[in-house]
Amino acid sequence: MSSHMSSRGLPEFELLIPRTSPEAMDMLAQHRDQLSILNGGTALWNYVRGRNRVTPYVLSLSALKGLDYINEIPGDGLRIGAKATIAQLIEHPAVSAKYAALHESGYWFGNPTVRNMATVMGNVLRASPSADCSCALLALGCQVILQNKSGQRAVDIDDFWLSYDVTARKPDELAVEIRIPEPKATTRSAFQRLTRVRQDLAKLNVAVRLEMDKGVCQQARIAIGCVGPTTMRVKKTEALLQGKAINDSLLEQLATSVRGEISPIDDQRSTALYRQQVAGVIVKRTISRAAADKGATQ
Amino acid sequence: MKTRSITLCVNGRDYTFEVPHNRTLLQALRDDLKLTDTKYGCGSGECGGCTVLINGKDNINSCLTLAAEMEGKHITTVGGLTKNGQLHPIQQAFVELGAIQCGFCTPGMVMKTASLLAHNPNPSEDDIRRGLEGNICRCTGYENIIRAVQKASQMINASATQCAGGACS
Ligand SMILES: Cc1cc2nc3c(=O)[nH]c(=O)nc-3n(C[C@H](O)[C@H](O)[C@H](O)COP(=O)(O)OP(=O)(O)OC[C@H]3O[C@@H](n4cnc5c(N)ncnc54)[C@H](O)[C@@H]3O)c2cc1C
Ligand code: FES
Ligand code: FES
Numbered sequence: 218m219s220s221h222m223s224s225r226g227l228p229e230f231e232l233l234i235p236r237t238s239p240e241a242m243d244m245l246a247q248h249r250d251q252l253s254i255l256n257g258g259t260a261l262w263n264y265v266r267g268r269n270r271v272t273p274y275v276l277s278l279s280a281l282k283g284l285d286y287i288n289e290i291p292g293d294g295l296r297i298g299a300k301a302t303i304a305q306l307i308e309h310p311a312v313s314a315k316y317a318a319l320h321e322s323g324y325w326f327g328n329p330t331v332r333n334m335a336t337v338m339g340n341v342l343r344a345s346p347s348a349d350c351s352c353a354l355l356a357l358g359c360q361v362i363l364q365n366k367s368g369q370r371a372v373d374i375d376d377f378w379l380s381y382d383v384t385a386r387k388p389d390e391l392a393v394e395i396r397i398p399e400p401k402a403t404t405r406s407a408f409q410r411l412t413r414v415r416q417d418l419a420k421l422n423v424a425v426r427l428e429m430d431k432g433v434c435q436q437a438r439i440a441i442g443c444v445g446p447t448t449m450r451v452k453k454t455e456a457l458l459q460g461k462a463i464n465d466s467l468l469e470q471l472a473t474s475v476r477g478e479i480s481p482i483d484d485q486r487s488t489a490l491y492r493q494q495v496a497g498v499i500v501k502r503t504i505s506r507a508a509a510d511k512g513a514t515q
Numbered sequence: 516m517k518t519r520s521i522t523l524c525v526n527g528r529d530y531t532f533e534v535p536h537n538r539t540l541l542q543a544l545r546d547d548l549k550l551t552d553t554k555y556g557c558g559s560g561e562c563g564g565c566t567v568l569i570n571g572k573d574n575i576n577s578c579l580t581l582a583a584e585m586e587g588k589h590i591t592t593v594g595g596l597t598k599n600g601q602l603h604p605i606q607q608a609f610v611e612l613g614a615i616q617c618g619f620c621t622p623g624m625v626m627k628t629a630s631l632l633a634h635n636p637n638p639s640e641d642d643i644r645r646g647l648e649g650n651i652c653r654c655t656g657y658e659n660i661i662r663a664v665q666k667a668s669q670m671i672n673a674s675a676t677q678c679a680g681g682a683c684s
Contacts, residue, residue: 225558225578231517232536232583258579263559275536279584328649330574330627331560416561416649 227262228269233276241281241391242366248274249388255279256300257334259327260343284393287312294399299392303332303340303350316397317507318406318424322353325408328416338392341377344384347418347443347486351378353408354395355440355448356424361385362394369393378447403429407507409499410442413486419443420487423499425507427458434458434508439500444479444492451478454500463508471504472497521583525550526595534582541565543582544592552594552622553577556651563650566623566630567592574630593622596629604670605629605663614663616654623650628664636672638664 233252235241245252252274255261265271278284278300285300289311297306306312307323326332326349340350341361360371363386372385379385386392400406410422421443428436437458442448454474461467481492522531525548532547541558544550544567556564558578565577568591596603602610605628615621624647631638631646638646643664644657652660 225555226542227537227539229516229535229537232519232581234583255581255584258581259560259576262579266559277581277584327560328563329631329646330563330566330576330649333573334575334579 225266227265228271230271230273230275233274234280235276236280238281238364241276241278242364242389244274244276245389245391246366248276252276252388254342254391256339256342257302257336259331259335260339260345264343289315290399292399295395295397297337297395297397299336299338299394301337303327303335303337304329306337306350307332315400316353316357316406318353318356318408318426319350319397321408322349322410322422322424325349325410325415331416337395341374341395342384342386342392344378344380344382344447345418346381346446346448347422348448349408349410349419349422349442352410352419352422352440352442352448353406353424354397355450356408356426356438357397357400357406358426358438359395359397361392362396363387363390364393365389365391371396375450381446400426401428405429405507405510407503407511409503409506411487411495411499418486421481421492421495421499422448423496423503425500425503427504427507429508432508433460433462435460437504439475439504441475441479441496441500443487444481444496449479451475451500453478458504463504468501468505472501475500519583521586523548523582523585523590524588525590526592527589536581536583538582540567540577540580540582540585540590544577544590550592550594553592554619554622556619556623561649561651562620563623563627564620566626566650568626568630572630572633574627591626591629593625596625603629604674605632605667608663608667608670609660612659612663612666614655614659620650620652620654624652624660628667631664632668632671637668640665 233244253272255275255277284298286298287301287309288296303323303326313320337350340348359374377385406426408424410419424440426438427434437455439451476497481489483489517536518533544553554564556562560576560579566574567577570589627650
């Protein structure tokens with residue numbers, strides 16, 4: 218009797234479960250693009266089931282030790298290991314205290330079960346323009362540390378997503394750590410997303426980081442997702458904020474500018490027209506909330 | 516098809532068996548071990564029907580997990596909460612408060628509740644609503660489920676049970 222009766226199966230592959238990092242590096246070097254890396258599995262398995270196709274090899278990170286950390290290094294910043302989950306992220310006191318945009322992106326993420334499985338790294342490596350933590354990370358700025366047999370390199374998040382589903386990772390590399398620079402006492406950040414119901418993927422998400430000085434914005438980074446093939450920055454709009462006090466007329470200018478900088482498309486979650494309109498509104502709200510230092514997880 | 520021999524510890528009992536590499540934990544439980552108390556709803560992490568506990572505390576979707584990755588971990592399904600024919604307080608509260616209609620979502624709801632109460636023994640109504648997100652119920656409208664979780668939390672605290680999942684032994 219068929220044993221696949223009671224639930225949907227996965228296409229066939231050979232599963233590799235390395236126990237040490239050198240073992241994992243050897244497997245990556247040997248199988249390269251014939252291999253998929255499996256972390257929490259919350260994105261990979263839906264991707265695979267959607268296409269009913271998978272690479273011949275799947276390398277599970279499940280038995281690798283010492284990668285599930287989130288460490289705050291005073292004077293340096295935050296380091297997130299490859300296996301750290303969204304649940305760990307939102308429970309970390311330094312993340313909620315100093316990296317508000319990232320905390321909020323985790324707080325609104327999926328549902329509790331998915332947050333226990335999904336990793337921050339998997340969110341970045343999935344290279345989807347709707348990814349929430351990725352949006353916050355682009356606004357905060359960070360580096361992704363990639364490792365292969367011969368060593369490590371750091372790639373700036375601004376250069377990491379090349380197009381939909383394509384990253385700067387080479388086939389023999391494992392992404393091992395995310396490094397976020399330490400914010401100043403005057404750095405503010407916030408994240409907001411729009412979904413139909415809570416656990417949906419975003420129709421639109423926005424994250425901002427502002428360097429404030431007595432009510433004046435010295436520098437800004439604004440990231441928007443679901444409006445192009447990758448999560449993107451709106452640099453012309455960012456420039457409008459430089460050296461300005463944040464008030465209603467500036468916020469109106471920013472909203473108009475954002476609408477001119479993006480060219481969203483229609484898809485199953487929303488329409489281009491709606492996204493175009495609402496992006497300006499959400500950018501305004503996220504900036505005022507960041508500037509006022511008001512969290513959005515209550 | 517490639518297979519490997521794995522040992523799963525489910526509800527305190529070790530099972531050693533051969534699985535294809537692409538076997539999900541949900542398939543291994545239902546099809547190999549015939550433990551059909553864990554339900555298949557969507558296979559994509561959206562419904563919560565397949566929720567099980569890992570190491571007595573953390574809830575995961577068994578439809579998005581490979582069986583072979585679970586070596587060495589303790590898995591609890593709803594069947595593992597019942598001890599010597601006695602319902603667990605969470606199960607009892609669900610029965611008493613009419614939190615079960617067709618019952619399809621119930622195993623997942625009960626396991627999600629076990630995880631919630633293991634982490635937060637005194638959840639507020641908001642904590643419960645947020646804590647049960649991801650588990651979908653077609654029948655009850657959720658109200659009686661919320662009441663049942665509140666009641667279960669009182670029952671467990673009253674009997675001072677240390678491990679809400681009942682799976683820490
Ligand atoms: C019900 C549900 C709700 C969801 N809700 C949200 C949401 O609210 N917001 C959101 O952004 N996403 C959401 N997702 C999508 C998904 O959960 C996230 O993208 C998640 O962060 C992926 O992490 P993972 O560890 O599960 O990755 P996996 O699925 O294991 O991997 C994802 C991709 O990253 C690659 N990868 C992972 N780790 C590494 C590594 N260390 N080195 C190199 N490559 C790697 C994998 O090869 C794969 O291509 C949801 C998914 C589900 C099923
Ligand atoms: S069957 Fe796993 S979440 Fe629906
Ligand atoms: S009781 Fe029928 S789905 Fe919940």
